[in-house]
Amino acid sequence: MSITDQSDDITHPGEATGLVHDGQLRSPHGETSEALYLTSGFVYDSAEAAEARFKGEDDGYVYSRYGNPTVAMFEQRIATLEGAEGARATSSGMAAVNMALLSQLQAGDHVVAARALFGSCRYIVEDLLPRFGVASTLIDGCDLDAWQAAVRPETKVFFLETPSNPTLRLIDLDAVCGIARQAGAQVIVDNVFATPLLQKPLQHGADIVVYSATKHIDGQGRCLGGVVLGRTETLDGPMKDFYRHTGPSLSPFNAWVLLKGLETLPLRVERQCANATAVAEALNASANVSRTLYPGRADHPDFNLAQRQMRAGGTMVAFDLAGGKKAAFDFLNTLKLIRISNNLGDAKSLATHPATTTHQRLTEAQRAELEIGDGTVRLSVGIEAAGDLVADVEAALAAI
Ligand SMILES: *Cc1c(COP(=O)(O)O)cnc(C)c1O
Numbered sequence: 001m002s003i004t005d006q007s008d009d010i011t012h013p014g015e016a017t018g019l020v021h022d023g024q025l026r027s028p029h030g031e032t033s034e035a036l037y038l039t040s041g042f043v044y045d046s047a048e049a050a051e052a053r054f055k056g057e058d059d060g061y062v063y064s065r066y067g068n069p070t071v072a073m074f075e076q077r078i079a080t081l082e083g084a085e086g087a088r089a090t091s092s093g094m095a096a097v098n099m100a101l102l103s104q105l106q107a108g109d110h111v112v113a114a115r116a117l118f119g120s121c122r123y124i125v126e127d128l129l130p131r132f133g134v135a136s137t138l139i140d141g142c143d144l145d146a147w148q149a150a151v152r153p154e155t156k157v158f159f160l161e162t163p164s165n166p167t168l169r170l171i172d173l174d175a176v177c178g179i180a181r182q183a184g185a186q187v188i189v190d191n192v193f194a195t196p197l198l199q200k201p202l203q204h205g206a207d208i209v210v211y212s213a214t215k216h217i218d219g220q221g222r223c224l225g226g227v228v229l230g231r232t233e234t235l236d237g238p239m240k241d242f243y244r245h246t247g248p249s250l251s252p253f254n255a256w257v258l259l260k261g262l263e264t265l266p267l268r269v270e271r272q273c274a275n276a277t278a279v280a281e282a283l284n285a286s287a288n289v290s291r292t293l294y295p296g297r298a299d300h301p302d303f304n305l306a307q308r309q310m311r312a313g314g315t316m317v318a319f320d321l322a323g324g325k326k327a328a329f330d331f332l333n334t335l336k337l338i339r340i341s342n343n344l345g346d347a348k349s350l351a352t353h354p355a356t357t358t359h360q361r362l363t364e365a366q367r368a369e370l371e372i373g374d375g376t377v378r379l380s381v382g383i384e385a386a387g388d389l390v391a392d393v394e395a396a397l398a399a400i
Contacts, residue, residue, distance in 0.1 A: 010197055010273065010312045011266045015081060019262045023076030025069050036256040037069045066244050070252040074259045075227070078217070081196050081262070082209060084229035086236075088243055089255055093192065093212020094120050095248035096226030100188050100210050101125075101157065103242035107133030109156040112185070114141025114171055116164035116370050119358055121190060125159060140369075141171040142302070144179065151183040158183075161190040162309075166354040166378035167371050168193070168293045168318050170302035173309055177205030192216075192345070197269050198311045208234060215345030216315065218261045219268050223254040268347060268383055272315035275349075275389055276381040280317045282390045286397045288327060290375070293318040315345060321375035327400045328353050328375050334399035337384065337392040344380035349389055352378045 009016075027035050042061045044050040052058040061067055071089050079087040090096040101124060105111065113125045115138035125136045139146040141160050158180045162171040173189070180187045188208045189201035195216045201209050211217060213225035226248075228239070243249070250258075273296070280294035292299070295306040296313015306313065321327035332340050332351055341350040342358050352358060354372050362370070381389065 009266075010270050015197065016266045018080050019077065019265055022080045023073045023259075025073055034073050034256065034259050035070065036252060038252050039068070040064045064252060065247055065249045068249075068252045068255070070259070071250050071255040074250070074255040074262070077259060077262050078196065078211075078213075078227055079229055082229045083200060083202055084209065085232045087227050087229045088235055088239065089213075089250040089258075090226040090228065090248040091250050091254070092224040093118075093190075093210070093214055093226040094124075096210040096212070096228045097121050097188075097190060098124060099239065099242055099246075099248050100208050100228050101129065101159065103239040104157055104186060104188075104208075105129065105134050108154060109134050110152050110154045111136040111157045111159060112147060112150040112155055113138055113158070114160040114162075114164065115139060115366075116141060116167065116169060117159075117161055118165050118190065118192070119361060121159070121161070141176070142169055144172065144175050147176055147179045151179070151185070155183050155185045158185050158187045159190070160187075161193065162199075163193045163295055163314060163316070164370075165193060166316075166318050166352065166358065166376065168295055168300075168314070168316055169371075170295060170305045170309065172305055173199075173201055173204035173206060181205065193316055194310060194314060195265070195269050195345075197266060198273075198314060199309060202229070204309070207231070213258045213261075215343075216265060216269060216272075217258050217345075219265065219345060219347055220261065221343060221346045221348065223257050225250050225254045225258045269315060270312075271383045272381050273312040275383070275386045276313060276315055276317050276379075278386040279379060279381055279389055279393055280313075280319075282393050283317065283319045283397070286394075288321055288323065288397050288400050289319050290322040291320040315381050317379045317381060319377055319379075320373055321377065321400065323375060323400055325353075325355070325374040328377050330400045331377060331396045334396040335392055336395070337388055338379065338396075344378075346380060347383045349382035349384060349392075350380045352380075354378055 075087040075089050137150040177187050186207040189206045191209050192212050208230040211227050283289045284292040294317045338349040338351050342352050
């Protein structure tokens with residue numbers, strides 16, 4: 001579909017069905033809903049059976065740090081959605097990012113990353129990796145020449161987010177993956193903002209996709225979770241031992257919540273995209289707003305790329321208030337329905353002032369590089385009635 005036509009279904013054929021049924025491991029009891037295997041360990045019928053499991057001759061479960069049937073159902077369901085050979089679920093999005101990077105890298109390697117990264121991702125790339133001898137270069141991800149120029153013989157990984165947080169700028173996945181292939185580097189894409197429905201990085205040449213499942217996949221603000229998706233050879237390569245022995249595993253309880261979240265993901269994201277379109281329109285109509293950033297709008301700087309790369313404009317809207325911090329705080333403090341929170345992807349609409357919260361750690365110059373001003377506000381648009389959201393936004397704009 002065209003991203004300007006929000007009335008169309010955002011899912012590819014079969015996806016909505018797969019998200020309800022794929023991966024279910026139905027027990028002999030014949031339960032309708034997926035079973036929650038809330039167990040840390042597993043018992044064996046004999047010492048010989050235990051030996052065979054540990055030798056890997058029998059692929060049953062050993063310990064929930066290695067694998068668990070409820071977690072496996074979640075992994076299978078999301079792997080099918082992503083079109084990935086496999087998935088490894090983790091306890092948070094950051095555990096997924098950390099595993100995707102650390103399991104691939106060693107001292108002497110080099111990482112190139114787009115600097116518009118989620119704050120904790122930027123900490124890993126900028127502060128943590130160099131402590132272990134992995135050099136990193138942060139660049140403007142929208143500038144293709146900058147990716148090329150940053151490549152060194154020892155470059156092993158390209159890491160990026162698109163759309164970026166919070167200004168929703170896009171990076172050309174086909175082009176960046178092409179540069180990486182030439183450089184012999186792997187591309188890791190943090191696809192949280194796009195959701196697995198709206199953008200398929202593996203189809204554009206990415207090697208690994210990571211999610212914070214805490215966001216749209218849970219979608220109801222209940223639990224943390226994450227997932228790494230990619231080829232079997234990657235997941236069963238160095239990542240396998242990393243996963244088993246460093247303990248980023250997802251709790252079966254949270255896996256069950258996320259599995260149920262996947263069932264309703266298309267319904268929620270479709271509604272969120274439609275609501276985001278309406279909210280962006282209301283923002284753009286206000287004289288208090290100097291710039292509205294929504295990838296589904298023709299006035300977005302990366303609109304043409306969004307048309308090629310995404311199936312809809314997404315659930316996030318960013319905008320700049322001409323009145324700076326005072327205007328932004330007036331706006332946030334007047335909102336009634338939309339709550340102030342740094343979370344995103346929730347059924348509930350949430351508003352953030354990045355300069356004083358999520359991006360507070362950065363210097364003013366670093367924020368300026370990312371085009372985060374004192375008047376920048378980020379909205380994560382939920383599934384409420386569009387008219388109620390627009391009314392809340394209009395009342396808050398009027399109070400500035
Ligand atoms: C939230 C988020 C993360 C981290 O996920 P957690 O589940 O909070 O650990 C990483 N990347 C992006 C883009 C996010 O929005």
